[in-house]
Amino acid sequence: MPEIRLERISKRFDDVPVLDGIDLVIPAGEFIAIVGRSGSGKSTLLRIIAGLEQATSGRLQSTDRLAVAFQEARLMPWLKVAENVGFGLPAKDQSRIVADALGEVGLAGKAASWPLTLSGGQAQRVSLARALVRQPEVLLLDEPFGALDALTKLEMQNLVGTLWRAHGWTVVMVTHDVAEAVRLADRVIVLDGGQISESVAIPGRGPRSPEDGHLAALEAQLLRHLGVPLPAGNAAPETAHS
Amino acid sequence: MTIETETLQPTRIANRPQRRAKRDLSRNVLLPWLSPIAILLVWWFVSAAGIVGPKVLPSPVLVVAAAWELTLNGRLPQALVASLGRVLAGTIIGVALGLAAGLLAGYYRAGQIVVDKPLQMLRAVPFNALVPLFIVAFGIGEWMKVSLIAVGVLVPIYLNTFAGVRNVDSKLVEVGLVYRAPRYLIAYKILFLGALPSILTGLRFSLAIAWIALVTSETVNANAGIGYILAQAQRFVRTDQVFLCIVIYAFLGILTDYLVRLLEGRLLAWRNTYDGR
Numbered sequence: 001m002p003e004i005r006l007e008r009i010s011k012r013f014d015d016v017p018v019l020d021g022i023d024l025v026i027p028a029g030e031f032i033a034i035v036g037r038s039g040s041g042k043s044t045l046l047r048i049i050a051g052l053e054q055a056t057s058g059r060l061q062s063t064d065r066l067a068v069a070f071q072e073a074r075l076m077p078w079l080k081v082a083e084n085v086g087f088g089l090p091a092k093d094q095s096r097i098v099a100d101a102l103g104e105v106g107l108a109g110k111a112a113s114w115p116l117t118l119s120g121g122q123a124q125r126v127s128l129a130r131a132l133v134r135q136p137e138v139l140l141l142d143e144p145f146g147a148l149d150a151l152t153k154l155e156m157q158n159l160v161g162t163l164w165r166a167h168g169w170t171v172v173m174v175t176h177d178v179a180e181a182v183r184l185a186d187r188v189i190v191l192d193g194g195q196i197s198e199s200v201a202i203p204g205r206g207p208r209s210p211e212d213g214h215l216a217a218l219e220a221q222l223l224r225h226l227g228v229p230l231p232a233g234n235a236a237p238e239t240a241h242s
Numbered sequence: 243m244t245i246e247t248e249t250l251q252p253t254r255i256a257n258r259p260q261r262r263a264k265r266d267l268s269r270n271v272l273l274p275w276l277s278p279i280a281i282l283l284v285w286w287f288v289s290a291a292g293i294v295g296p297k298v299l300p301s302p303v304l305v306v307a308a309a310w311e312l313t314l315n316g317r318l319p320q321a322l323v324a325s326l327g328r329v330l331a332g333t334i335i336g337v338a339l340g341l342a343a344g345l346l347a348g349y350y351r352a353g354q355i356v357v358d359k360p361l362q363m364l365r366a367v368p369f370n371a372l373v374p375l376f377i378v379a380f381g382i383g384e385w386m387k388v389s390l391i392a393v394g395v396l397v398p399i400y401l402n403t404f405a406g407v408r409n410v411d412s413k414l415v416e417v418g419l420v421y422r423a424p425r426y427l428i429a430y431k432i433l434f435l436g437a438l439p440s441i442l443t444g445l446r447f448s449l450a451i452a453w454i455a456l457v458t459s460e461t462v463n464a465n466a467g468i469g470y471i472l473a474q475a476q477r478f479v480r481t482d483q484v485f486l487c488i489v490i491y492a493f494l495g496i497l498t499d500y501l502v503r504l505l506e507g508r509l510l511a512w513r514n515t516y517d518g519r
Binding site: 050051052064066067068070072074076077078079080083087088114115116117130134 | 423424435436511512513
């Protein structure tokens with residue numbers, strides 16, 4: 001399984017620089033989270049890796065076998081759930097593969113449903129199943145849980161973490177939720193003004209339990225990097241610097 | 243007493259769907275016909291009371307009698323077959339061409355450049371202005387009539403297909419691109435199916451135009467068809483037959499509209515739309 005390698009990747013939109021010389025190597029099987037404020041260029045970075053956007057300059061080494069889950073589930077409302085999941089797959093064995101994937105995301109009974117009848121969390125699961133059936137090497141997640149309620153979000157984080165462990169994908173997740181990044185990722189990259197301003201390794205493997213005491217400290221550390229002022233009483237102890 | 247209410251409740255719930263089905267039947271099937279029936283009754287009353295003479299407004303009874311007469315001598319069935327055949331042929335050709343042009347212009351910017359302006363110009367031309375041209379090109383036979391209907395049908399189908407395709411969320415097309423779906427799959431499963439609500443609206447407009455084009459073409463030179471009966475009836479001042487033809491046009495128009503609605507119900511079952519309250 002190949003790694004993803006970005007060398008001096010830059011992107012400008014009408015002379016406005018969005019990404020400015022990104023160097024990043026993501027080893028095969030790593031779960032990396034990219035956090036940053038709105039406009040930091042994190043979504044653009046993901047779209048470049050996905051091949052949906054061309055970098056203005058720099059070199060990208062990626063793979064064809066990648067799957068993307070977006071913030072909106074992006075299901076075709078006029079195709080039933082099973083057809084959405086199997087979209088573009090060869091007909092051979094399609095229904096079995098689709099049924100397996102829907103089972104894996106816990107929606108075995110929804111194959112014949114219309115997408116507009118699903119809840120936000122269910123739609124997002126279908127979108128995950130659509131990624132699963134392609135047996136990708138790389139899974140790209142663009143703020144995949146941003147539109148979900150807090151409880152559904154936790155469930156989905158567990159699901160993604162569990163699926164990642166089972167399938168051994170390389171995962172690149174863009175998020176503005178630092179807690180989510182810390183729960184799931186091996187490494188969290190902070191993007192600021194189109195550049196990587198910080199890289200923090202998270203010990204252990206995701207999905208981590210919210211009970212894990214280290215997480216709060218790491219979260220606080222990342223929030224400080226992002227320039228979020230924290231209340232004085234909550235100053236985190238100086239641990240776990242990478 | 244509590245036991246009694248507990249046994250009552252389930253039957254009441256079980257009855258509800260049936261009652262609702264009955265109410266839906268009267269509301270959805272019968273209610274829309276109330277105003278046409280009222281119009282018929284007013285028509286009947288006006289002619290029966292002699293307010294307007296039978297040469298201007300024949301009573302509904304006379305119109306039914308005319309239908310009976312024309313059915314017995316075989317002219318009406320023959321006319322219906324001829325007219326329906328023309329509309330069917332013209333519609334099939336027009337829909338096929340309009341769909342192809344709309345998908346081409348919708349999918350490819352280059353297709354839009356080639357196809358859009360000429361069709362926008364065609365749209366600006368009232369199709370009956372094309373009759374002299376079509377007579378020169380196709381003669382006065384069936385081809386002229388079918389082509390005129392096809393051109394009338396083509397324009398709304400094209401416009402609505404094009405608009406429908408361009409209205410499909412580009413984020414869905416992006417999904418197709420990310421998963422490296424072949425072009426025909428993006429064209430069919432994303433763009434065509436996504437444009438289908440709009441295309442079916444276009445089809446309803448088209449069919450309305452098809453009937454108008456039929457009348458125009460059949461009054462030019464025909465020896466069969468509803469328009470032929472209409473022209474003959476006008477010549478011999480058979481107002482009852484004129485009314486019959488108008489009523490037949492009205493019913494055929496409603497029938498085709500109903501068929502498209504059936505099609506919409508089947509093809510657009512995925513929609514979660516507001517149905518009025």
